[in-house]
Amino acid sequence: MTAAASPGAFCAIDFGTSNSAIAVPSAAGAMALVPVEDGQPTMPTAVFYQVEGRAAHEPPLRLYGRAALAAYTEGHEGRLMRSMKSVLGSTLADQQTEVGAGHAVRYLDVVGGYLQHLKALAEAAVGAPLARAVLGRPVYFVDDDPARDAQAQAALEAAARSTGFTEVSFQYEPIAAALDYEQHLAREELVLVADIGGGTSDFSLVRVGPERRARLDRREDILANHGVHVAGTDFDRQVDLAAILPFCGYRGLGPARPDGPPREVPSRVYFDLATWHLVNTLYTRPRVHELRRMKPFYGDPRQHARLMDVVEHHLGHALLAQAEAAKIAVAEGGSTDIDLHLVERGLAARLDEGEAARALDADLERIVTAARETLRAAGVAPDGVDVLYLTGGSTGFLPLVQRIAAAVPRARPVTGDRHASVAQGLGVHAQRLYAASGRG
Structure with missing residues (x-):
């Protein structure tokens, strides 16, 4: 890919919850999407911090997109981060999280690192530094809370500026799609x-x-x-809760009681386990210890044993991926079987259209x-x-x-292009904003 660029070159970034893309001016004068991974114009919004094979003094190796997901599914030691956009505007943004081997990283720095990776790919494509950027944003980062919504945009802008952008503008993602x-x-x-x-x-x-x-x-x-x-990630959560996590005790009952019916097993762990950006919080030592001590709350000890297998072997994201695949399969074909052999040999769930409809x-x-x-x-x-x-x-x-x-x-x-029309529309806006005004 060749492009005409100047020291004040610009780009447009669609930083999505699930997938991201970046557009730059092309030699022909139009905006073009940069092939960001395996020749594809979009890349999963995922980062894997790999500690396997690293010396104690070395920072984790960072892998992005499909490579990050592959490292996780192949079982390499490290930490997968997905749905990073969801932490913007939350209390998690400025907090640190462990990524393995004693290393920790701030959530907002995960966002900045991912944007830096996109920026580097685009700069390599145009052969020049990128100084200005238009970023897409949802209509609401946070529902019914203008202060936190503004805080989320400010956090995303700070992450973008940390990569070296000197000017950052925003456009609503659905408006960008309309422009495309x-x-x-x-x-x-x-x-x-x-x-x-x-x-x-x-x-x-x-x-x-x-x-x-x-x-x-x-x-x-x-x-x-x-x-x-x-x-989409909320759909994954509901399918996970409805079809998969009951095998691990969600809505399960505790032991029989002489003074009344059994109590339901506490559910907080399952909501965290079914939320892409919260799964990793369950893998900390204090949470694992807390879950081990919950064994007496379970009337069926197999449910607790499965839960501990999921947590101790870091299978939360894999189960969510199974839920996501089941959601798609049901939408296309009416029913599907979910293979849960990762949790227990021979274990499987079934999701049909009626159950999915009720869950969603x-x-x-x-x-x-x-x-x-x-x-x-x-x-x-x-x-x-x-x-x-x-x-x-x-x-x-x-x-x-x-x-x-x-x-x-x-x-x-x-x-439209389900994965790229917003990025293309952001590119249209960036070109009008910067090039047409003589600021490019």
Whole structure:
């Protein structure tokens, strides 16, 4: 890939919960996505801190994207970090976490390190330093808490600046998707952009068209936007809780009691085990010790034994990956078997469409409600929308798409590049912001 760059060259970064991408100016003048891993324009948002094979004084080796996931699944000693975007705006952002062999890293530095990796790949592609960046952001990092939402954006900006960017701008991710869609239009349309990713579900109602696309300031064209912090990783959690973790004691019962019915096993550990960015918190010595002491709470000792196997052998992310695969399989084929031999030889679970629907119903309804709220905020009737533009990895989940489409019955469904349209749209915005204004 060749590109024209100057000392003030710019880029656009889609730092996603599940996948990320970066766009730079190409030699042809347009924005182009950088091949970030194995020739692909997107890369899983994952970091693996490998301590295996490292001397005691050496810092862990950092692996990114698919390489990080492969190192984890192959059983190398170290620590996998996923869904790092979810810690922005939380109390975890400035905390340190152990990554193995006595090493610790601040969560925000994990984000900065990942952005640095993307930046280095892009700088190698353009052959020049990148000084300016447009970053995507969800409509809400944190629901119903403006202070924490602002704190999350500030944390992401600080992480970006730590990599050497001197100027950082933001654009809403669903607006970026609208800009990508708009490039190919011949007439004006009213578009409901549904950007359903790994961490958030964002909606924007936007007027787009050939006469509007040249405007740098598009505030008048954005009629409303709204979002909720519910998306693909939440679906994974619900499937994990519904189909897999009951084998490890979730909603299990304790021993029989003479003075009443058995009590339910404490559930906090299972919610942490089913949340991508919290799984690693269970692997600390104090938490492992605490879980060992919980054995008397279990009426079925096999459930506690399985839980301890999962925690002591660091299988939490692997189980979530199984839940994610089951979610996709059910959406495509109606039912699936989940092989749990990692936990116990011969152990398996089954997930069918009805069970998945029950497990995900509340989350799906919250997302559809956010779509309806977007229309209400704009004062637009459901049948007044011309196009439903779908982007984000979770728009491959058909039951969700069907529910959203039913909320705008006359809209024409259009599916963008689920993993790259936001990055491409951010690139369009970056080019208009920096190049067109003579700042590139």
